[in-house]
Amino acid sequence: MKRSEINRIIREAAALIASHHFALPPFARWTPEEWAQKGSECHEIRDNMLGWDITDYGLGRFEEVGLVLVTLRTGSQRDGRYPKPYAEKLLISREGQVCPMHFHHVKTEDIINRGGGVLMMALYNADADDGLADTDVTVSADGGVLTVPAGTELELHPGQSVTLPPRMYHAFWAKAGSGTVLIGEVSACNDDVTDNRFLEPMGRFPSIEEDEPPFRLLCTEYPGRAAL
Numbered sequence: 001m002k003r004s005e006i007n008r009i010i011r012e013a014a015a016l017i018a019s020h021h022f023a024l025p026p027f028a029r030w031t032p033e034e035w036a037q038k039g040s041e042c043h044e045i046r047d048n049m050l051g052w053d054i055t056d057y058g059l060g061r062f063e064e065v066g067l068v069l070v071t072l073r074t075g076s077q078r079d080g081r082y083p084k085p086y087a088e089k090l091l092i093s094r095e096g097q098v099c100p101m102h103f104h105h106v107k108t109e110d111i112i113n114r115g116g117g118v119l120m121m122a123l124y125n126a127d128a129d130d131g132l133a134d135t136d137v138t139v140s141a142d143g144g145v146l147t148v149p150a151g152t153e154l155e156l157h158p159g160q161s162v163t164l165p166p167r168m169y170h171a172f173w174a175k176a177g178s179g180t181v182l183i184g185e186v187s188a189c190n191d192d193v194t195d196n197r198f199l200e201p202m203g204r205f206p207s208i209e210e211d212e213p214p215f216r217l218l219c220t221e222y223p224g225r226a227a228l
Contacts, residue, residue, distance in 0.1 A: 001062060001206040006054050007215040013068045013092050020115050020182050022090070027051055028070060032214050035223055042222075044082055048074050049192065049219035057100060058203025067099045068092040071219060075189040077106055087190040091183035093119065093174045101132075101171040101199040104164075109187035111170075112161040117178030119156040123148070124169040130197060132169060139163055169199060 017024060027045050030038075045051065053069040056062040069091050075084030087107075093099060095117070103126055113119045127133040138147040140163040141154075148154070154162065155175065161184075164170055174181045192204055205220055214221070 001054070001056055001060070002209045002211045003214055004212045005062070006206075006208065006218070007212065009054050009062070009068060010052055010216050013070075016092060016116075016180060016182065017070075017090060022114075022182075024070065025050075025072060028216070030216070032217055035217055038223070046222045046225045048076060048082055048190075050074070051219040051222075052216050053192070053219050054206065055204060056206050057198075058206065062206075063094070063097055065100055066097055071190060077189045077191040077195065085189065087185075087187045089185040089187075089190070090114070091185060093172060093181045093183060095174045095176055095178070095180065098171060098173040100202065101169050103167050103169045103197050104195045105197060106166055106195050107188050107190060108163065108165050109185055110161050110163050111156070111172070112184035112186065113156040113158050114182040114184045115158045116174075117181045118175035119172055119181045119183060120175050121154045121156060121162065121170055121172040122151055123154065123162075123164075124150050126167040126169055126197075132199065137168070139168070 014024070027042070028051055048071070050071045050073065053071060055069070056066045059065050069089055072088045072090065073084065074087030076082045101122070111121065123137045123139065125133040125135050125137055132150065134150050136147050136149055137152070138145065140146070142161055146162070156162065196204055
């Protein structure tokens, strides 16, 4: 992805989030120059990759296969330095854009339509070989039990949610004609380096072509953070 594209996406995402009267934490507004002045007091932000996360899954087709994420808070799956047992994110899904089929090895998560359009979601259980099982899928949906055939496309309207356990494949996108969806994620601790299993091989973070200075740093780019 070009840096100019990432800058534009972040500006548009921040405006959309503000239009829903959701205030982002201070670190989501820090400039690269401000980040250069931050020290050890910000290790939790660096280590847990809080902040902006723009991905095209390494495919170079963000408008078709991509997602905007902002990690607001999380503990750590790997050690006890950050003992929060939970995580929270905002995600933005545009019309014509899919978050591809994947599951999490460890994380249980609620996916919530926070506002905007209609969120579509396809669900499968994983089989023993990490493929798509043809068995019925049972999820908790806003406190009720929902059982549907494998691959059923659910419609989540604003305010609706589903709970996804580990090893449940899911893909999601905004319903055509309904508009962009602001999505909430409330989950167990998040780890986007090790906890994602995509059905088709793909990356998690984009390659960046530097055609202009960054407006905001991505969560993988903070000074003092080890390269992925």
